[in-house]
Amino acid sequence: MKPYQHPTFDQITLTGLLHALSDPVRLNFVQCLATKMCEQPCGAIPTPVAKSTMSHHLRVLREAGIVRIRTEGTQSLTSLRLAEIEAKFPGVLEAVLKAAEAEKPLEQHS
Amino acid sequence: MKPYQHPTFDQITLTGLLHALSDPVRLNFVQCLATKMCEQPCGAIPTPVAKSTMSHHLRVLREAGIVRIRTEGTQSLTSLRLAEIEAKFPGVLEAVLKAAEAEKPLEQHS
């Protein structure tokens, strides 16, 4: 299999992170990841978009340095790079996630 | 003159705010606004882009609910909606601004 390309700590940028989080689908995915606090296969998180679209979003999150993805068997496991982001941009992700949780009454279908 | 349209407190969204801040030019402008802590005419803040481009960015920031703009004479004065954003998304803007300040060695020309 092809191992995924991840940005290093130094390559992560603030604007890149903000842009990645500015999409509702991606923000919701990150939010779910954060609450579960463990690696998740993409399929384990409900999304309102097609498989291929989700794959695209996952790549954006990965290239922004927000998530780390590794493959195990047929499924790819995704985890938050929480510690690194906190180290680089203290308080940002935490505040955003808290705000997202407070803002969203939450609804998913399928 | 035409008074500017501003979103109400309820109309401000997290993704809208993140998207508005995800552009380097806009983030830099907001950062400058925050450090000066007072109304500023657009021209008082150095930008690397054309006037018309900056006008566009200002509109994005305004429509996202991040800044408030009023006209006085020929110039339009811009101020941060700091208290409102803090009330709606506690800690978000503060953390982002702090991260931006830490990340940017800062350079402007013209």
Place this chain on the structure above:
DNA sequence: TTTATTGTTTTATGGATGTCGAACAATGCG
């Protein structure tokens, strides 16, 4: 009134983006 200042609007353009279906790849299972 003429000119300067300040910023907006319009129009154009090249590039990025979100979306999806279909085809493909890799692994696991029978």
Place this chain on the structure above:
DNA sequence: CGCATTGTTCGACATCCATAAAACAATAAA
């Protein structure tokens, strides 16, 4: 081996976006 599962990749498409030049609007200053 054949089939199912899980994602990725590849067009394709419509939309949004950052940029800027040019024209316009409104006020201030001479």
